[in-house]
Amino acid sequence: MAIRRRDFLKSVGVAAVSAGLPRLARGAETASIYDLERFGNVRILHITDTHAQLNPVYFREPSVNIGIGEMAGRPPHLVGRAFLERFGIRPDSADAYAFTCFEFEKSAGRFGKLGGFAHLKTLIDRLRGDVGERNSLLVDGGDLWQGTGLANVMQGRDMVEVANLLGIEAMTGHWEFTYGEQVLRDNLERFKGEFLAQNVFLTEEAAFNDASAFDKASGRVFKPSTIKELGGHRVAIVGQAFPYVPIAHPKRFTPDWTFGIREEELQKHVDGLRASEKVDAVILLSHNGMDVDLKLASRVTGIDVILGGHTHDAVPQPMPVKNAGGTTLVTNAGSNGKFLGVLDLALDKGKVSDVRYHLLPVYSELLKPDPAMAELIGRLRAPYVTDWSEKIATPDRLLFRRDNFTGPVDELICTALRTELDAEIALSPGFRWGVTALSGQPLTMEDVLAETAITYPETYVQEMLGADIKNVLEDICDNLFNADPYYQQGGDMVRAGGLSYTCNPTNAAGSRISELKLNGGKTLNASHRYKVAGWASVNGQQGAPVWDVVAKYLRSGRMFQERLGTGVTLKGIDGNPGIAG
Amino acid sequence: MTATTGSHPTRRLILQGAASVALLGLGNLPFAPARAAANDKYPEEAFKLKNEADAIKALYGRTAEPSEKVKLDAPEIAENGGVVPISVTTTLDKVTSISFLVAENPNALAASYRIPDGTLPAIANRLKMAKTSNVTAIVEADGKLYSATKEVKVTVGGCGG
Numbered sequence: 177m178a179i180r181r182r183d184f185l186k187s188v189g190v191a192a193v194s195a196g197l198p199r200l201a202r203g204a205e206t207a208s209i210y211d212l213e214r215f216g217n218v219r220i221l222h223i224t225d226t227h228a229q230l231n232p233v234y235f236r237e238p239s240v241n242i243g244i245g246e247m248a249g250r251p252p253h254l255v256g257r258a259f260l261e262r263f264g265i266r267p268d269s270a271d272a273y274a275f276t277c278f279e280f281e282k283s284a285g286r287f288g289k290l291g292g293f294a295h296l297k298t299l300i301d302r303l304r305g306d307v308g309e310r311n312s313l314l315v316d317g318g319d320l321w322q323g324t325g326l327a328n329v330m331q332g333r334d335m336v337e338v339a340n341l342l343g344i345e346a347m348t349g350h351w352e353f354t355y356g357e358q359v360l361r362d363n364l365e366r367f368k369g370e371f372l373a374q375n376v377f378l379t380e381e382a383a384f385n386d387a388s389a390f391d392k393a394s395g396r397v398f399k400p401s402t403i404k405e406l407g408g409h410r411v412a413i414v415g416q417a418f419p420y421v422p423i424a425h426p427k428r429f430t431p432d433w434t435f436g437i438r439e440e441e442l443q444k445h446v447d448g449l450r451a452s453e454k455v456d457a458v459i460l461l462s463h464n465g466m467d468v469d470l471k472l473a474s475r476v477t478g479i480d481v482i483l484g485g486h487t488h489d490a491v492p493q494p495m496p497v498k499n500a501g502g503t504t505l506v507t508n509a510g511s512n513g514k515f516l517g518v519l520d521l522a523l524d525k526g527k528v529s530d531v532r533y534h535l536l537p538v539y540s541e542l543l544k545p546d547p548a549m550a551e552l553i554g555r556l557r558a559p560y561v562t563d564w565s566e567k568i569a570t571p572d573r574l575l576f577r578r579d580n581f582t583g584p585v586d587e588l589i590c591t592a593l594r595t596e597l598d599a600e601i602a603l604s605p606g607f608r609w610g611v612t613a614l615s616g617q618p619l620t621m622e623d624v625l626a627e628t629a630i631t632y633p634e635t636y637v638q639e640m641l642g643a644d645i646k647n648v649l650e651d652i653c654d655n656l657f658n659a660d661p662y663y664q665q666g667g668d669m670v671r672a673g674g675l676s677y678t679c680n681p682t683n684a685a686g687s688r689i690s691e692l693k694l695n696g697g698k699t700l701n702a703s704h705r706y707k708v709a710g711w712a713s714v715n716g717q718q719g720a721p722v723w724d725v726v727a728k729y730l731r732s733g734r735m736f737q738e739r740l741g742t743g744v745t746l747k748g749i750d751g752n753p754g755i756a757g
Numbered sequence: 758m759t760a761t762t763g764s765h766p767t768r769r770l771i772l773q774g775a776a777s778v779a780l781l782g783l784g785n786l787p788f789a790p791a792r793a794a795a796n797d798k799y800p801e802e803a804f805k806l807k808n809e810a811d812a813i814k815a816l817y818g819r820t821a822e823p824s825e826k827v828k829l830d831a832p833e834i835a836e837n838g839g840v841v842p843i844s845v846t847t848t849l850d851k852v853t854s855i856s857f858l859v860a861e862n863p864n865a866l867a868a869s870y871r872i873p874d875g876t877l878p879a880i881a882n883r884l885k886m887a888k889t890s891n892v893t894a895i896v897e898a899d900g901k902l903y904s905a906t907k908e909v910k911v912t913v914g915g916c917g918g
Contacts, residue, residue: 380842420834422836422837423834423835423836423912427836427837434836434842435836436832436833436836437833440830647913648913651912651913652913654910654912655912658910660833662833663833663834663908663910665834665912685889714913
C-alpha cells in the first residue's frame with residue numbers, strides 16, 4: 177500500500193522562512209497546506225485525546241519517550257532530531273515545532289498556539305466540504321471530556337455540546353468513564369453521535385443483577401460498532417475503549433463493568449462484520465495506545481486501519497503491520513487538539529484498494545475560528561472564566577509535563593505537595609495531558625486546573641515504608657517498560673519529589689529502580705517509614721484538591737526559589753532515539 | 758493494593774462445593790455423581806505444596822506438555838487481584854480433570870476439578886492472586902497431561918494517561 181510522502185511537511189516552514197515573516201500569517205485563504213489533493217471515495221477525519229482544550233494551546237511534545245525491546249527506536253519512540261530525520265521534517269519548519277520538542281521555546285513565538293475547537297471546526301468543515309458530507313465521517317478516539325477545569329465542573333457536558341456542533345459521529349472513551357456510569361449515560365443521551373466500545377462488559381454480578389447493557393446476551397455494555405454508508409460503500413467503525421479503566425482509575429467509578437483488550441471478542445466481531453454485514457472496510461477507533469495497537473494489528477485480522485490514541489503520539493505516517501489476513505495500518509493522532517487525522521480511502525467492493533493519510537497540525541494562526549463554535553465556547557466558559565482568570569504566579573522557565581520521567585509542571589506539583597503538606601517525599605501521577613506554559617507568561621487558576629482537573633483530585637499524606645515506595649516505583653515503571661505492550665497501561669512514570677533514583681528500563685520487572693536517595697543524598701532505607709504526600713490515588717482520600725494545594729503554594733511566591741528535588745539517572749539505554757540528544 | 762492471605766481454606770471449600778453442585782446438576786447422568794465422588798479423594802497434599810512443579814507431581818504423578826488445544830482465557834492485567842477471572846476450554850477428547858496453578862501464590866495449586874464422562878470440558882473460576890504470576894491450566898485427557906500458561910499482572914494501579 178502506498179503512503180504518499182507528505183511534501184507539505186516541508187512547505188510550511190519554507191513559506192514562513194522565505195517570506196521573511198516573523199510569524200505565520202493569519203487567514204484561511206493563505207493556508208494552502210490544508211488544500212489536500214482529492215483521493216479515493218471516502219474521507220474519515222479523526223481527532224483524539226483533545227482533553228477538552230477548547231482554546232488553542234501550547235503543547236511541547238516529549239524529549240524522552242523511550243521504547244525498549246522491539247519498540248526501541250520504532251515510532252512512536254523517537255524524539256527530537258531522530259523524529260525529524262525519520263519522517264523527513266525540516267528542523268526549522270512549523271511541522272518540526274508541531275510534531276517534536278525541537279527548539280520548542282524558540283518556535284513557540286514564531287508559530288503560535290495549536291488546536292482550539294473553533295479552529296478545528298473551520299478545518300473539519302473545509303475538509304468535509306471538499307469531499308461532500310455524504311462521503312465523510314468525523315470520529316473521536318476518547319479523552320474528549322476531561323482535562324480542563326470547565327470540563328471537570330461540567331462533568332463533560334460542555335464537551336458534549338461542542339462535539340455535537342463539531343459533528344462527531346462516533347467516539348470511544350477513557351477519562352469519560354471517570355465521571356461514573358450515571359453521568360456518562362446522561363451525557364451520551366445528549367450526544368448526537370454514537371459511543372462505541374467492543375471491550376466493555378458487565379461483570380458477572382452486574383449481569384446477574386440485570387444491570388443495563390447494550391446486549392444482555394454478550395454482556396456488552398455499549399454498542400461495539402456502527403456501519404456507515406459513505407461514498408456508496410459500507411464502512412464499519414469498531415470502538416475500542418481504554419482497556420485498563422478500573423486499574424488506572426478508582427474502581428468505584430465503574431463498579432459494574434469489566435474491560436480488557438478482548439482480542440478474541442474483537443476478532444469474532446470483525447469476522448462477523450465481514451461475513452454477515454458485508455462491509456467494505458473495517459476501522460478500529462482505538463484508545464489502546466500505539467504500542468498495544470501495533471501488537472494487536474499483528475494478531476487480529478480483518479482490520480484495515482486502526483485510528484489510535486491514548487499515548488498522545490503524533491505520528492505523521494501510518495505504520496503498516498502484517499498479520500495472517502493481510503496488512504493493517506496503525507495511526508496515532510497526537511493530543512490536545514493539535515492535530516487532525518485525515519484518512520482518505522479508495523474503496524472497492526469488500527476491500528480497501530488504496531489509502532492516503534495526513535496528520536495535519538491545527539495551526540490556529542492559519543485558521544479563522546468558526547464563529548458559531550467560538551460563540552459556544554464563550555458561552556460555556558462565561559460562568560467560570562472570571563473566577564479562574566486571576567494571575568497567581570509567573571514562571572521563570574518553560575513549564576511542560578510530557579516526558580517519561582519528569583517535567584517542570586510535575587516538579588512544581590511535587591514541591592507544592594511537599595511544602596504545603598510537610599512531607600519528605602511527594603508522588604504525582606505521570607499523566608500525559610496538561611498543557612505547556614511559556615516562561616514569563618502569568619499563570620492563572622485555569623492553567624493550574626488544566627494540569628490537575630480530575631474527578632479524584634484529593635491529596636493525601638501517609639507513612640510508607642522505603643520498601644513500599646520502591647515497589648510502587650517498580651510497579652509503575654513496568655507499566656511503561658514491560659517488553660510486552662499488552663502489559664503496559666500507557667501514561668508515564670510516577671513523578672517523585674524529594675527522591676532521586678536510577679532507572680534501567682531494560683531490566684526485568686522489579687529490578688529497574690536502584691540507588692534511591694532522599695534530598696541531601698541519604699539512601700532510602702527499606703525498613704524506615706517516610707512521610708509521603710500525593711494525589712490522584714485509586715483509593716479514596718480526604719485531603720484538599722490538589723489544585724488548591726498547588727495554587728496556595730504558587731500564591732506564596734516561592735515557586736522556584738528552592739531547587740527542585742527530582743533526579744532520575746537513566747541506565748541501559750545509550751543511543752536510544754527515544755531520548756533527545 | 759490487594760491484601761494477600763497465606764492460605765485459602767474457605768475458597769477451597771467453596772470450590773469443592775461448586776464442583777459437587779455441577780455434578781449434581783447433571784440429572785441425566787444418574788450414576789456419574791456417585792462414581793466421581795468415589796474417585797474424588799480430596800488432594801490435600803497437593804494443595805499444601807508451595808511449588809508449582811511439586812503440586813503437579815503430587816496431583817498427577819507426572820509432568821504436562823504445553824498444548825495449543827488448551828485454551829486459557831485470563832486478563833493480561835488483573836482488575837482486582839482478589840478475584841481474577843480465569844477460564845479454560847479444550848478441544849481434547851476424554852478429559853478427566855482440569856487444574857489451575859498460580860506459580861507465585863503461597864500455595865501454587867489453586868483449584869482442581871474432576872470432569873465426569875460426557876461433560877463439556879469448560880471451567881470458569883475466579884482465583885485470588887498474591888502478585889504478578891504465571892497462571893497455568895492443566896488438562897488431563899486420555900491419561901495424558903496438557904497445559905497452557907499465561908502471565909497475569911497484578912498491579913497497584915493508578916497513573917494512567
